[in-house]
Amino acid sequence: MSTRIRTIAVAVNPAAAGGASVHVAPVVVDSLRAAGFEVTVAAATSERALRERLVALVGDGGVEALVVVGGDGLVNLAVDVLAGSAVALGIVPAGTGNDAARELGIPLGSVAAACDHLIAALEREPRRTDVGVITPESGADMPPGASEAEDGTSPPPPRRFLCAVSAGFDALVNERANSLRFPRGPHRYTVALLLELARLRPRRYRLTVDGVAHDVESVLLAVANLGSIGGGMRIVPFASPMDGTLDALVVAPLGRIRFLRLFPRVFAGRHVGLDVVSFHSGSVIRIECDEPIVAYADGERIGPLPVLISVEKGALGVLT
Numbered sequence: 001m002s003t004r005i006r007t008i009a010v011a012v013n014p015a016a017a018g019g020a021s022v023h024v025a026p027v028v029v030d031s032l033r034a035a036g037f038e039v040t041v042a043a044a045t046s047e048r049a050l051r052e053r054l055v056a057l058v059g060d061g062g063v064e065a066l067v068v069v070g071g072d073g074l075v076n077l078a079v080d081v082l083a084g085s086a087v088a089l090g091i092v093p094a095g096t097g098n099d100a101a102r103e104l105g106i107p108l109g110s111v112a113a114a115c116d117h118l119i120a121a122l123e124r125e126p127r128r129t130d131v132g133v134i135t136p137e138s139g140a141d142m143p144p145g146a147s148e149a150e151d152g153t154s155p156p157p158p159r160r161f162l163c164a165v166s167a168g169f170d171a172l173v174n175e176r177a178n179s180l181r182f183p184r185g186p187h188r189y190t191v192a193l194l195l196e197l198a199r200l201r202p203r204r205y206r207l208t209v210d211g212v213a214h215d216v217e218s219v220l221l222a223v224a225n226l227g228s229i230g231g232g233m234r235i236v237p238f239a240s241p242m243d244g245t246l247d248a249l250v251v252a253p254l255g256r257i258r259f260l261r262l263f264p265r266v267f268a269g270r271h272v273g274l275d276v277v278s279f280h281s282g283s284v285i286r287i288e289c290d291e292p293i294v295a296y297a298d299g300e301r302i303g304p305l306p307v308l309i310s311v312e313k314g315a316l317g318v319l320t
């Protein structure tokens with residue numbers, strides 16, 4: 001067993017993948033204990049309560065690693081809490097999309113394989129990984145379902161992310177899904193996608209990459225640290241989380257049929273080189289749009305554009 005890491009917190013999201021992670025977590029805890037690690041379980045009834053618990057655990061130096069059992073939303077929460085600390089992040093994928101795990105080479109689809117991978121990684125030095133930071137510039141945004149007290153005129157605080165920021169079609173789909181009362185579950189995203197597809201049209205953005213402004217029209221615009229979103233859409237197949245760089249993907253205006261035909265190519269990462277696709281790499285990227293669009297990071301709602309995105313090089317130790 002590793003002499004470096006002995007104490008581990010396991011964070012559970014009872015909401016991930018419709019509750020499936022509740023069954024996965026005990027398997028993870030048992031595997032780690034059987035391998036000789038000291039394990040604390042961190043679960044809470046809400047995301048906010050879980051954040052407070054994780055901040056306390058990391059702050060008092062009680063754990064050397066945090067293993068999340070959930071999807072990209074829970075990974076995002078852990079990254080936001082852990083970046084810059086000495087606590088390493090482990091992931092046992094138990095969500096719907098699991099893009100962070102996929103990109104980090106963590107086995108998907110088998111809890112036993114993911115646990116074996118994690119225990120092997122605990123023997124090694126954590127891999128230093130870049131973390132993105134998204135800073136909303138404007139306030140006065142009321143999230144769907146927020147209380148009056150959460151509304152305000154000051155911008156939401158900066159938030160870290162591991163995978164990507166969405167500011168185009170997929171951000172609109174997320175926002176639409178969040179506003180729908182019916183249906184519940186994953187079908188909400190299908191309905192939202194169809195509704196947004198019917199409304200597909202380009203928006204005008206100003207993308208400023210390391211101080212150089214690009215005025216673009218786009219239907220799909222995202223900024224990646226790790227290359228995939230939405231359950232395996234390889235938006236930036238060449239993205240590296242260890243190069244101190246972010247990569248923006250811009251898809252130029254195109255009709256619905258061509259847009260739909262693009263999707264299988266993006267899943268396969270074979271859109272690079274197409275005339276409608278361009279990439280811009282840099283360490284500070286600002287996205288502005290002349291229409292109200294709410295940005296999402298790792299599938300989490302951030303706030304309206306404009307946003308400033310930067311990178312914290314090697315800020316996170318990942319067990320992989």
Ligand SMILES: Nc1ncnc2c1ncn2[C@@H]1O[C@H](COP(=O)(O)OP(=O)(O)OP(=O)(O)O)[C@@H](O)[C@H]1O
Pocket residue numbers: 012013014015016017018044045046047050069070071072073074075077094095096097098099299300
């Ligand atoms: N009690 C809770 N503990 C932790 N997270 C919670 C809780 N309740 C709600 N959440 C939120 O649930 C959302 C979904 O979780 P998660 O991302 O882990 O699963 P998923 O959506 O099924 O997977 P993916 O993001 O990979 O598609 C996240 O935004 C998370 O913050």
